[in-house]
Amino acid sequence: xxxxxxxxxxxxxxxxxxxxxxxxxxxxxxxxxxxxxxxxxxxxxxxxxxxxxxxxxxxxxxxxxxxxxxxxxxxxxxxxxxxxxxxxxxxxxxxxxxxxxxxxxxxxxxxxxxxxxxxx
Numbered sequence: 001x002x003x004x005x006x007x008x009x010x011x012x013x014x015x016x017x018x019x020x021x022x023x024x025x026x027x028x029x030x031x032x033x034x035x036x037x038x039x040x041x042x043x044x045x046x047x048x049x050x051x052x053x054x055x056x057x058x059x060x061x062x063x064x065x066x067x068x069x070x071x072x073x074x075x076x077x078x079x080x081x082x083x084x085x086x087x088x089x090x091x092x093x094x095x096x097x098x099x100x101x102x103x104x105x106x107x108x109x110x111x112x113x114x115x116x117x118x119x120x
């Protein structure tokens with residue numbers, strides 16, 4: 001009943017920018033934390049950035065100063081603005097949300113992933 005849909009991935013040159021979007025829909029009472037993870041082939045999935053319902057943010061050290069996470073609570077949407085992209089940023093990016101249902105239970109949900117490729 002909860003679905004996350006990502007968009008905005010693509011192929012860009014080093015130094016370029018992309019903006020990812022993730023919209024949550026379904027039976028949602030509230031969303032506590034929304035975040036972005038990424039996974040490159042042969043590597044572990046890692047946290048890129050997260051944002052709470054109160055707009056507190058956390059970033060991986062490798063993206064601080066380059067990426068900005070934001071959210072629109074009215075639209076249940078989280079964004080990731082990615083600037084000064086590097087080839088090392090190439091990965092599949094996944095949206096994640098911690099959702100509280102109307103029954104009061106909390107669950108984690110994942111989007112399908114969107115490919116980001118940065119050429120040198």
